[in-house]
Amino acid sequence: xxxxxxxxxxxxxxxxxxxxxxxxxxxxxxxxxxxxxxxxxxxxxxxxxxxxxxxxxxxxxxxxxxxxxxxxxxxxxxxxxxxxxxxxxxxxxxxxxxxxxxxxxxxxxxxxxxxxxxxxxxxxxxxxxxxxxxxxxxxxxxxxxxxxxxxxxxxxxxxxxxxxxxxxxxxxxxxxxxxxxxxxxxxxxxxxxxxxxxxxxxxxxxxxxxxxxxxxxxxxxxxxxxxxxxxxxxxxxxxxxxxxxxxxxxxxxxxxxxxxxxxxxxxxxxxxxxxxxxxxxxxxxxxxxxxxxxxxxxxxxxxxxxxxxxxxxxxxxxxxxxxxxxxxxxxxxxxxxxxxxxxxxxxxxxxxxxxxxxxxxxxxxxxxxxxxxxxxxxxxxxxxxxxxxxxxxxxxxxxxxxxxxxxxxxxxxxxxxxxxxxxxxxxxxxxxxxxxxxxxxxxxxxxxxxxxxxxxxxxxxxxxxxxx
Amino acid sequence: xxxxxxxxxxxxxxxxxxxxxxxxxxxxxxxxxxxxxxxxxxxxxxxxxxxxxxxxxxxxx
Numbered sequence: 001x002x003x004x005x006x007x008x009x010x011x012x013x014x015x016x017x018x019x020x021x022x023x024x025x026x027x028x029x030x031x032x033x034x035x036x037x038x039x040x041x042x043x044x045x046x047x048x049x050x051x052x053x054x055x056x057x058x059x060x061x062x063x064x065x066x067x068x069x070x071x072x073x074x075x076x077x078x079x080x081x082x083x084x085x086x087x088x089x090x091x092x093x094x095x096x097x098x099x100x101x102x103x104x105x106x107x108x109x110x111x112x113x114x115x116x117x118x119x120x121x122x123x124x125x126x127x128x129x130x131x132x133x134x135x136x137x138x139x140x141x142x143x144x145x146x147x148x149x150x151x152x153x154x155x156x157x158x159x160x161x162x163x164x165x166x167x168x169x170x171x172x173x174x175x176x177x178x179x180x181x182x183x184x185x186x187x188x189x190x191x192x193x194x195x196x197x198x199x200x201x202x203x204x205x206x207x208x209x210x211x212x213x214x215x216x217x218x219x220x221x222x223x224x225x226x227x228x229x230x231x232x233x234x235x236x237x238x239x240x241x242x243x244x245x246x247x248x249x250x251x252x253x254x255x256x257x258x259x260x261x262x263x264x265x266x267x268x269x270x271x272x273x274x275x276x277x278x279x280x281x282x283x284x285x286x287x288x289x290x291x292x293x294x295x296x297x298x299x300x301x302x303x304x305x306x307x308x309x310x311x312x313x314x315x316x317x318x319x320x321x322x323x324x325x326x327x328x329x330x331x332x333x334x335x336x337x338x339x340x341x342x343x344x345x346x347x348x349x350x351x352x353x354x355x356x357x358x359x360x361x362x363x364x365x366x367x368x369x370x371x372x373x374x375x376x377x378x379x380x381x382x383x384x385x386x387x388x389x390x391x392x393x394x395x396x397x398x399x400x401x402x403x404x405x406x407x408x409x410x411x412x413x414x415x416x417x418x419x420x421x422x423x424x425x426x427x428x429x430x431x432x433x434x435x436x437x438x439x440x441x442x443x444x445x446x447x448x449x450x451x452x453x454x455x456x457x458x459x460x461x462x463x464x465x466x467x468x
Numbered sequence: 469x470x471x472x473x474x475x476x477x478x479x480x481x482x483x484x485x486x487x488x489x490x491x492x493x494x495x496x497x498x499x500x501x502x503x504x505x506x507x508x509x510x511x512x513x514x515x516x517x518x519x520x521x522x523x524x525x526x527x528x529x
Contacts, residue, residue, distance in 0.1 A: 028523040039525045072526035120523075128520050133528030187527075200529075222529065333494070350498075351505055351512075362517040369523065370512065380508065387500050 004458035009212045009450045014248065015308055017241055018081045018140035018211075018410060018451045019088045021233075023226055024074040024133040025099055025374070026124055029110070031117030037110075039073035046075065046106035046119060053423070060431040062404050062420045064412030065091065067098065074133050075099050075121065080412030081451045085238040085312060087407055089230050090394040094402035096123055096228075096374045103375070123226045124372035125167065125183040128365070132187035132200075135226035137237060139219040140211060140451060142248050147217055148192065150247060151203050155191050156256035156280075157243055158202050158223050159265045160291035163274060164323030165236035167225035168341030170348065170359055170368055171270065177360035178270065179348070181288075181341050184225045185269035191261040202261065210433040211451045219244065223265070228372065228381040230393035231319060231338035238316035242299045242307060249306040253298050256291055257281040274327035289327045296320050337391050344371055347380065413454040418463060425466040436462060 029042040047057040047069055058068035064080030077095035082088040103119045110117060126132050144150055166181035193201035202223035209216045221240070227233045246253060257280060258264045264278035268288035277285035286294075300317060303309055319338060326335045332342035351367050352359060373379035376386075384390050406416030418436045422429040428439035436459065437445040444465060446458050 024528040026523065027525060030519060030522060070528055072528045074525065074528045076528075122523075127523050127525045129524045131525060131527035133525075136529065347501065350501055354505060354509075362520050363512055365520045366512050366516040367508075369520065370508065380504070383504055384501075387504065389497060389500060 004446065004461065006447055006449060007453065007456065009215055010452045012452050014142075014306075015245070016083050016452065017244070018083055018138075019085065019237060019241065020079045020081055020138040021088060021092045021095075021237070022076060022078040022134075022136040022138070023092070023095060023123060024070055024072075024076045024135070026120075026122035026127055026133065026372070027073060027075060028120040028122065028127075028369075029115075029117050030120060031110075031115055033115050033117065035115070037115055042106070042110065042119065043069045043073040043075065045109040045113070046102050048109050049102060049105045060415060060419055061098070062406070062416050062423070063091070063094065063402060064406035064410075064416040064419075065095065065098075066433075070133075072131070072133060075102075080406050080415070081410040082407045082412075083410050083452070085234055085241060085316070086393060087402075088237055089234050090398045090402040091407065092233055093230065093394065093399045097376075097399065097403055100374045100376070120369070121374045122369060122372040123228055123374055124369070125226055126169070126187075132184065134184065134222055135224050136204075137219075137221040137224055137240065139221070139241060139244055140209070140216050141219050141244060143209075143213075143215055143217050148205060151192055151205065151219065152257065153247055153253065154219070154221075154240075154243065155202060155261055156258050156291050157240070157295045158221060159258060159261055159278075160268055160288040160295075161223075161236065161239070162225070162265070162269055162341075163288040163292060163327045164320060164339060165224070165227065165232050165239075166269070166341045167227055167232075168344045170364060172360050177358065179272055179345055179359065180269045181272065182225050182265075182269045184223060185265045188223055188265055189262060202265075212449050216451075225340070226372075227340045229338065229340045229343055229385075229390055231391050232340040234393045235316060235319050235323065235339070238312070239295070239299075239320050242313070242316060243295055245306055246298060246302055249302075251298075251302060251306065254294055255282065256286075256294060273330065289324050292320070292324050296324065337389060343381075343384065343390060344368070347371065347384070409452075409454055411448050411451045411453055414448060414456055414459045418459060418466075421463045421466045427466055438462065438466065 027039055051057050060066050066078040068076055070076040079091040082091055099121050106119050162182035169180055169183035170177050171180045187200055188202055189200045192203045192205050193199045194206040204220040204222055209218045259279040259281050267276050267278050274287055274289050277287050279285055322334050323339050326332045336342040336346050348364055371380040376382045406412040430437040434448050446462055
């Protein structure tokens, strides 16, 4: 039974937004053993320790996040509800460490089953056969009746965002290889839809707010690349959040609707010179950088108005501007410690020069995989960062903290407290984004509909019941 | 009366800056990148093709 009255939703400052990231990791078992081993089997061993304490391979952790095995045997980490971009970066990075922490035990169990080998987890978006998996962004937005047209305004921004926040990748074609802005771009099939695996839209319009449905909707963005560089993730989410603030305030914005989003995202992805134009619905033609600049200009106009100035906003706008400038000037040196496509391009280009090989050489593909390896000792991104070659947004201590502690200012704080108390008590329990439940002969369930509410007497009572 | 307007060394400020030694920070960063590539080179080159091909997984969302 439910108990306690659901409290009224909090009146929240419009500048605050609930933000979350879901990352599907690539899972690769490298073994000399001839027995075929499926990704499902490897994932099973990898998650054995999770199942041991959580009795499921789909669990919520004490930091409020969700960890599970998704479609295609991809380990997935969904951050808890955060309410600042910087905080989100810390929780996203914590996820990389949490999945990495499963590897040693998974390898031991595979070895015990007669499969000696090494597990690699990649925070990337494609495997060698071209299968794609995603990084989904969640933005809680104030509900409005015209959600679909509201979301449509975002599409030109999302289609062109890759020129600044794309992960960059070597694209292989029958005619040879070239470097593109985004590995995810070729896997997008339409602008908006309520399906994900079948049609792969850029924005998923399924109405699952995990919050008061009369107040909020969740903008579920599927088109982005997974990014390892903290400043890139920071800009990817930060710029999107700022644009959403303008849209929520119903401020007039230039109509940038594209004639064909699917074609445009590919055209922009495959032209590193940034000069190819895409057609707008009104017949104009613009480059990816033009579209981004139009969005940046619109946002700048409202700083001091609906966008309160802050150090975080300054940082977002500065990097956004420099990222656009790097494409326009064809000089990535100003962003090659911050934007993922440029960091990776520099690494690949340098290694290609050394090997004196073509871009489709398998050794460069191997290098690209190594870049995305989440291992702190083996992964090339992590080694570049440890060498001081990538700018940081959050301190290591903040990431370590985020591995076990939930964001203090959102609903995640309640979930984290409950999970910690339930684990300590040994009681059976069930948790999802909006429910906390003590199972057993006298089940008790709480519905948490307000993602901004971080204190709740009902949760205090529930935890007291666990401890009694 | 003679005017004495001339500076003792009128062109001092116009002297070109000595050429900056090829951006030392950039060079140091490139050296660090090269030494990382030195370290990983052998591992990357060993069975690269087979290693890459063996990473196949179904798509996700």
